Amino acid sequence: MTVEDEPRVTITRIAQEAGVSVPTVSRVVNGRSDVSPATRERVEELLRRYGYRRRSGQRQQTAASLIDLVFNDLDSPWAVEIIRGVEDVAHGALIGTVVSAIHQRSASTRQWMRNLQARATDGVILVASDVQSPLHAELRRLNIPTVVIDPAGVPAHDVPTVGAANWSGGLAATEHLVSLGHRRIGFIAGPRQLQCSRTRLDGYRAGLEAAGIAVEDELIQQGDFYHESGFASAGRLLDLDDAPTAIFASSDQMAFGAYEAVRRRGLRVPDDVSVVGFDDLPEARWASPPLTTVRQPLSEMGTLAARTVLRLARGETIESLRFELATALVVRDSCAPLAR
């Protein structure tokens, strides 16, 4: 591939070659809609061929945009719900969604930042990310609009966050079990560093206290949102001398792990042990028995995060930085009244 010395192409030249006015080319460059499709195509072809670029300071402006959606890992049906919500918005805005997993390794993160700078992005949506990390400082330095879904740690004061109403969800799930007569209710928590984990736990505690039930440490087990930890934690709960009669697993995947812990002990859900989850993944409906759970509007969270980051990219001010989408208890077949 040879390198050539060439004058940079101007809008005036493109207008001449396309046989249209300069304002028309300008409209195409600025993504305005009042241009006929045929003209737009002709002008865009010329823009591409001549590699036309607007000057815009440090960040590249490209003809079609990209937004970045970054996970720690891509290993859960939870992720696909978020991806769908983000991609819905991006697709409609003629923007591509770049999906990445940075695996919590700093080398991986540095690599991702290098990629990002080289190809330009309109904004970044991080999932379950620690906003105090160097990654966020770098995004801020580069002036890249950022939104976090389910932040870890304390959110930075200027970064919008999107989550679900975890506290009221935790409360609703616990109240449901209490209403069925359960008094010894186990809880399986998610990773401590995630806000949503702590908030769901707080909702559970509030539900117990409202019913005059003491909170007992041995009934609260530490999980990590994944199946295996639900299986292990539920196992520990069921093996207690005074085992709980109900388990509130704070993610559906942990609830499925709990199902298996119950089954392996020759017990049945809900006859012997009631189980509630959190998320309402599509799988919850198809579990055996169908899982009572708290619906977290995951794809709507993705949608809102994408809309917000695009608003930031357009230079809008976001009035409120903390978005909490409503949760709702979805009652199915995994809970039963306390057998007397």
Next chain:
Amino acid sequence: MTVEDEPRVTITRIAQEAGVSVPTVSRVVNGRSDVSPATRERVEELLRRYGYRRRSGQRQQTAASLIDLVFNDLDSPWAVEIIRGVEDVAHGALIGTVVSAIHQRSASTRQWMRNLQARATDGVILVASDVQSPLHAELRRLNIPTVVIDPAGVPAHDVPTVGAANWSGGLAATEHLVSLGHRRIGFIAGPRQLQCSRTRLDGYRAGLEAAGIAVEDELIQQGDFYHESGFASAGRLLDLDDAPTAIFASSDQMAFGAYEAVRRRGLRVPDDVSVVGFDDLPEARWASPPLTTVRQPLSEMGTLAARTVLRLARGETIESLRFELATALVVRDSCAPLAR
């Protein structure tokens, strides 16, 4: 944003400003590794600032690349397995993975093609796509490397396809049920237009024939790979006068739907009805009971598709166009010998 008339920046000018030689700048432009990190950063910053672009004919060359991963819908844990496999390869190659859903609507597809042309891509991986569609003709016309995972219809002779060994997987599942004594074995098929659906059905038929069991039309039900169709199809099978004692659902999600159809009739898996799935989604291990299924190496299929499309992008010839990754029967707890 104002438009300015400016001479296009050349490598010579960037070399001068960076205080390095022209060959050094050229090495950075061409992604060569024999440049010190400090120099690379300085040169890359200048390249970005001046919007330097190499001339390369119709397609843009950008400093960091993108590959496109296109689904019909983003609504299945199956999708996240593929995404992970593709992203693993892309990430290591400093390439971003753009994930899109084109929803089988032609307007959506046209929109996606426009996005694609505007931002440039190194290659496209399509999932469950019909290679005879106009989309493929357009990709070919634009000379964009393309690979298809699980093609619909008859694959084009020059487009690489990646799939699993569906026939031997279908055979293995059926042989397993036959070995447990089952003679009336129901089958739930996936969408007819997908090759993988037909091939799994063929494996099932081959398994019956090898055991001297006649293939019966009423035992073959039409599903679409999703839960609901598995629930409905299994229901039809279980309501037959001479109901099957085992059901081979050709996707895990349909198997979970079958689980529910069994449960709703007051029956149990595997005591009354044996069930086998296909995929080995992570959920299969956590089903109640854990699902016997055929493991489809989904993330490895994504990885292979990504590697193949990048090889095509580099101008390599691909020796064999049909990649079939081995499947394996994973025996868990959802099958039991025929009760006598």
